[in-house]
Amino acid sequence: MTASTPTPLTSDDDWWRSAVVYQVYVRSFADSNGDGVGDLQGIRERLPYLRDLGVDALWLTPFYTSPMVDGGYDVADYRDVDPMFGTLADFDAMITDAHALGLRIIVDIVPNHTSSAHPWFVAALATAPGSPERARYLFAEGRGEHGELPPNDWESIFGGPAWTRVPDGQWYLHLFDPAQPDLNWRHPEVRAEFEDVLRFWLDRGVDGFRIDVAHGMIKAEGLPDVGFNSMTGGRRQSELLGKGRLPYFDQDEVHEIYRAWRPILDSYPGGRMAVAEAWAETPQRLARYIGPDELHQAFSFDFLDATWSADSFRKVIDTALAEATIVGAPTTWVLSNHDKQRHVTRYGDGEVGLRRARAASLLMLALPGCAYLYQGEELGLPEVLDLPDELRQDPSFLRTGESRDGCRVPIPWSGELAPYGFGPAGSELSWLPAPATWAALSVAAQAGTPGSTLELYRAALRARRAHPALARDADGVTWLETTGPGVLAFRRTGGGAELTCVVNLSDAPVQIDGYGQPVVASAELTGQGTGHVLPVDAAAWFERR
Structure with a gap:
């Protein structure tokens, strides 16, 4: 087709x-x-x-x-x-x-991985250790006297070991489910x-x-240990996501x-x-x-x-x-x-x-x-x-x-x-x-x-698409002084217009003055003229042209 x-x-x-x-x-x-x-x-x-x-x-x-x-x-x-x-x-x-x-x-x-039903992995399991088919994935020998232990201490993001042993004794890596074997991205x-x-x-x-x-x-050369995992009483390795380095993530x-x-x-x-x-x-x-x-x-x-x-x-x-x-x-x-x-x-x-x-x-x-x-x-x-x-x-x-x-x-x-x-x-x-x-x-x-x-x-979304102050070439964020520590306010400018976004994350309504007319608000505003009251847990956009 x-x-x-x-x-x-x-x-x-x-x-x-x-x-x-x-x-x-x-x-x-x-x-x-x-x-x-x-x-x-x-x-x-x-x-x-x-x-x-x-x-x-x-x-x-x-x-x-x-x-x-x-x-x-x-x-x-x-x-x-x-x-x-x-x-x-x-x-x-x-x-x-x-x-x-x-x-x-x-x-x-x-x-990062295929299904274990992918033809490549099916072929890898059907061939002997060291075969070209296995080279597309990350197969390794186990540790221990008879290779009965995983090659290292890596842990699946889904919990449990990141290695599964196949009948001929080798282990393959899966950073997620055993049905998701990791590919070897050093293979051309x-x-x-x-x-x-x-x-x-x-x-x-x-x-x-x-x-x-x-x-x-x-993955890091040599597949080095992390040094801890939840299976040996430590914390889960996935807790380092976005906070630390793991030998199987974010390699240069x-x-x-x-x-x-x-x-x-x-x-x-x-x-x-x-x-x-x-x-x-x-x-x-x-x-x-x-x-x-x-x-x-x-x-x-x-x-x-x-x-x-x-x-x-x-x-x-x-x-x-x-x-x-x-x-x-x-x-x-x-x-x-x-x-x-x-x-x-x-x-x-x-x-x-x-x-x-x-x-x-x-x-x-x-x-x-x-x-x-x-x-x-x-x-x-x-x-x-x-x-x-x-x-x-x-x-x-x-x-x-x-x-x-x-x-x-x-x-x-x-x-x-x-x-x-x-x-x-x-x-x-x-x-x-x-x-x-x-x-x-x-x-x-x-x-x-x-x-x-x-x-x-x-x-x-209509306002975001139409308003000149929210256009791609508009200015970025300018933070504004607010009435209290629990209130965020910033201004965007472009095309001769201003748009101010105010968010009330405090525990009391706040008075909003001088930002112009409301464009859209997540909760009903009260007040008259250019002064408005923004409820708790609410946000609003105001414009001046």
Whole structure:
């Protein structure tokens, strides 16, 4: 099957510098055939909703051929669509329609590991130690008198050892599930394969890639011990993510890979881009992934991890903006994704969590750079905390008791009963059950309802796109003096206009004077003239032209 010719988008090679990208967790977005699982045709049918929401691009989680041990992040064929999600023809039709609506498409690429069902790994197990087939992965001899101990003390991110022994006595590395063996990125065949995979999807018209575990492909020479792990009574090694160095993450040699990928992206028209899911011990090391000869963006997870305080948010924002200036790339903000508890729940759950989540969204969308939204956050969805254990599918749940399934419940579209229009009319199937309380949070329930979270997002995204002070070439952040330590205020200027974002993270309402007229607010403002009262846990934008 040949790739379709995508509809040209507006010419803007720098679109990614200020884009709002909507993450689609494919299994949980929209089900077109009633089998209870979201699919590509379901996405295609809902594209007008995303256009009307006001986003610029979609990031799709993996839809490739996979046994689905880890929700598709265990890839068996990088060049085909899993039948669960449709066909390559469905993908081509979806991307053509998306481009016709002015929406760009970013796809996940999973280069750190394959599925254990990938033909390469099947061949590796069928051959003897030392074979060329095994050289594509990280096989090693065990320790102990008879090789009965793992080669080192490395620990899986999902808990337990990062090594599994095969019948002939060797061990293979898997930093995640045993069904996800790590590739050997010092092998030229591995590098050539993924460069070809990039071209395959670029030829089909994709506008960019989100690189899964972008910090993980190179392991330290000699596979040295970390020195501790939870299996020997120490702390979990994953606690060092973003805080310290591990011999299997953020090795300097990984940057050679991205210096080889960037010319491939640059050889295609239309500003094709790549964003790294990377964890590094300092913002300076994270910034190394970004630049004109490597990647375009790296997620700023510090913003997601900020606590609900003015000091925490300001420190994170200042650090991210400073690092972005050094590397000449945009900041990349995110509040939730498919691996993290939804921020409504992180911020306190219930009414408090929703108030804070709405305010945080206005804070994020007023900042310069690129913002990533996770499906359902525009509806104010909370984490589903009471899923029955027998329905959970996250592989980490079986090893650690921790589960990411609660943020992956299919989103509600319409109706009074679950699964709330997730599938076609009459379909009652849903791979994870939605709570009975979600009827009031559906798209249909919120659309056109003043004050709803959906309408707040729509209004903010319209203003972000139209307001000259929020344009890509507008000035950056200028912090302003505020009435108290729990209030953040900053100004953006551009095109002869000013826009001020004020966030009240204190425990009392605050008086806001002199910033102009309100543009959008996460809670109802009171007051008259140029003076307004901003409630607790609320944010607002004010303009002067």
